[in-house]
Amino acid sequence: MISKKRVYKFIIRALLFSITYFFIRTFIFHATDINSTIMGAIAGGFVGFLFQFILTKPVESKTN
Secondary structure: OOOHHHHHHHHHHHHHHHHHHHHHHHHHOOOOOHHHHHHHHHHHHHHHHHHHHHHOOOOOOOOO
């Protein structure tokens, strides 16, 4: 089972990626279509979250 703390870290990383992608694409590369930039940022954050979630090893419970 994956801990809640780890899932929250993944969500924060995904949000930071989305926000960073949006600002870089909009202000540095001067994207002409804001809607596609927003959708790309959301999709990229979601894919990053899923990728991290899939590759995470479950935490084994220590029962004696």
